[in-house]
Amino acid sequence: FYAGAFIHATVPSIMTPGNHEYSNVVLSPQWRPQFALPTNGPKGLEETCYQVNYPDMKIVSLDAEQIDESEYYSKAQVRWLDSILLNDPRKWHVITLHYPLFSTKPDRDNPELRAALKPVIDKHKVDIVLQGHDHAYGRGTVTNDDSGTNLQDLTSGTVYVVSVSGPKMYDVGEKAWMDRRAGNTQLYQIISIKENILAYTAYTAIGELYDAFDLVKQDESPNRLINKIPENFERLQ
Template identity: 25%
Template sequence: MVRMDPKLVVAILLLIAVSATADYVRPKARKNLDFPRKSRGSSHPHQVHISVAKDKHMRITWVTDDASSPSVVDYGISPGKYTASAQGESTSYSYLFYSSGTIHHTVIGPLEDDMVYFYRCGGGGPEFKLKTPPSKFPITFAIGGDLGQTGWTASTLDHIGRCDHDMYLLPGDLSYADYQQRLWDTFGELVQPLASARPWMVTEGNHEKENIPLFKAGFQSYNARWKMPFEESGSNSNLYYSFEVAGVHVIMLGSYADYDEYSDQYSWLKADLSKVDRNKTRWLIVLFHAPWYNSNKAHQGEGDDMKAAMEPLLYAAGVDIVVAGHVHAYERSKRVNNGILDPCGSVHITVGDGGNREGLAEKFLNPVPEWSAFREASFGHGELKIMNATHALWSWHRNDDDEPVRSDQVWITSLFSSGCLTEKRHEFRKILMSP
């Protein structure tokens, strides 16, 4: 039997949330930031970001203008003293009249958990510092989607930088390059201070497509620049994958990859969920771009087909929290499944308002659906602090005149501790055995 701290019990009682629509009025969207071209050596590493690779390993990604620059990372636990080195791979791509720099991907490790490492890319250049995630609770995720590179994006990134987080989760729409490939480069520069220090785990949104029928396949830029651990998780596509960290299994699904019951993504998801041992992995979180539960007028119904195909599988597996982007407003649901309140359903959270140039989606549907607990049109970010096997604290921090203001907060109890998983095991086995 799990004993709870009395202070935690009091906090839970004080944070009972009621259905609400905030009357907050947000200023209009800000323009894209101006990025003057920088003068640097051709082998100078830039757009550095890190992501989780296989167990106890990190992938370091960076870009150089020089194709001959080595894809090597030197690293160690003391500044300027590198005790290990790893060799990786490089790629590049062309898009109409644009040619990318050389994009390097190098996996380092094994690494100690919850440890600071110092590293440099390409055998020279500046030194960077990263911190690996913890191996056990507590763990803190910063979460936000639809970033772009506007003045509001800069505000959001500043606030995330103040948050003592272990990892950043981004449910789609990164750069808002929209075919203008130089904007992928400026986005990489913009996020480097944060993305080079903590793992950024992302999935694709509609603005990553960039397909040109009969000429260019979709997601070329995204796949080349933001390589995620899809192979390590048994997926055959960079558009969907999973990873495990500190007792949390995180699944990143693709709203813009085939997802019906005959698709590769559905088959992979089914297999991935079957491998999760909930006696050891107490929390199950899923992210994708187009929300399944949305009471905003924007993008209404766009996630319905994916929801029809995959929600029964997520419900049977006991997914605790589902996070989406796409809609440029914040919304949090109560536990819901198949459109109705269900104590064994998932909490759905929409965070498609990191700072995009398109502005906020300020028009909500009325009356408020029974499943909607809180909704607000504001730029900002979320923080998910998973305290232990049974409780997590979710909070939403809006960018109120460039100051982070917490406007929503709630304790979430895991389905593991509620007894729901025992009831679901038979149901899940039936789905796994279905053709």
């Protein structure tokens, strides 16, 4: 909180809480005084689970720790997410949460989180899910062929991203869902939208392009994924 104070006071930020913002399922007392976040989510999760609406995009923050620890708040968030995505007119839908539905770690999996959220994500064809926690980088869909079509689920085409910007690192596994992965690498992402194209780029801390893709909206079909992965080697150590 101290390190980011001046940044958070000058740059609009959409924060999502993780496990380190909680102690024994109690939210840190620094969270709400530190940020000015919406209170339009489920009751009891003000400023941790919320939505931000732009003319052509909806961004949703989910409180992953409460999904993991509280059956009540897990169900409340799933119901709320379903309700705000239902018939939403915006073209692009983005979800951010701390715990990943698909992990980058060799020995980690989150089946309960996936069981809770993925049916709603698939139902509403969420475009991209931004996640953390695993201290590594991974990006992909469930499974892709070269055309970008989701082979296991032709109804959604959601892209899942796990990334890390801090100094702590974990091993990255070799998992089928990842089109691009990195270990021991700090990254940041730039996402831009112009009409029917969402352009995603990921850079290392020294500004090297490491990953890129476009999502193209298609009428009555899943998004078309166009991989633009640079030719530099994957950073796995």
